[in-house]
Amino acid sequence: MSKVGYARVSTLDQSLEVQLQKLRDHGCDKIFSDIASGSDTRRQGLKDLIAYLRTEDMLVVTRVDRIARSVLDLQQLVRDLKASGITLSAIEQPVSTDSASGKAFLDMLAVFAEFELNIRRERQMEGIAAAKVAGKYKGRKPLSDKIKDEVQTLYKNRYTISAIARKLSISRNTVYKLLR
Template identity: 70%
Template sequence: MSKIGYARVSTSDQSLDVQIEKLKAAGCSKVFSDTATGSSTNREGLVNLMAYLRSGDTLVITRIDRIARSVLDLQQLIKQLQEQDIAFSALEQPVSTDSASEKAFLDMLAVFAEFELNIRRERQLEGITAAKKAGKYKGRKPLSESVATQVKQLYAERTSVSSIARTLGISRNSVYKILKSS
């Protein structure tokens, strides 16, 4: 019988504060949150939220795109909530799962959220292609030979890949690439 909120922003540059304030003002007794892309459903806050919700609760979000970016993801979430007798509502959009017309409107909003995500991806790829043609996009600079030498030396001394990465301030993947190329 509790209202439980969920807030999400895409990057650490963005703030969750406004969403959390709105959810608490709407009567949410607890708010789960994530700082992660919406195209991923494997978010810690969302996973914890789903484990926390109980029959009779209401999941409250500020907007549809905060919880799902595709129609399929939203429909699967709604189905899971309905199977557990959990209601769903969005504060900034007049949607809930209470009636057929509200469910239809919810699906339409999900279509637009997915469309927006796809358009953004297309623009990003177009920008990268244009930057490559202009010679401005060259990817990440390769690691220096001194770093590669240090990696090889530490590995020869039986230092773990994780320790090498931590010591040199590089990723484990970079360590593996250097070791593979030698």
């Protein structure tokens, strides 16, 4: 059995080093990491980790919110790991999926992590609403007619949505909106 670690921080101005050191101290042979939101399930480090894990390995994280931000994501991950004969363990929380009580405690922690995320999101929306009322939050400036015309022209010239977005330095979603 091999211990494989996973560390994640949300932004570039946060440091992975504390988590990495704890995982090394816990005996992890290999460690994968990401700098990305926990709600982003397409994280490259997470994909590489899942591809690397083998039967009887133990996946070690410092806290469960480092690997998943929603109960659904965590439960799906645990189900997939269990089907492959892999256990999940959290260093800072007495959690391991190798027992029924450990799995129940893991699910409770995930509920609280998701609750915390939702509360933070609600506060952010309240702050934005208050800023709008105060006239301090106006959103981004509208695109110029020149950009709008250029999107139409490039699309008629058979440019892909991605190529148009890259060329004009706008998002693909903006291109789709302008083409509607």
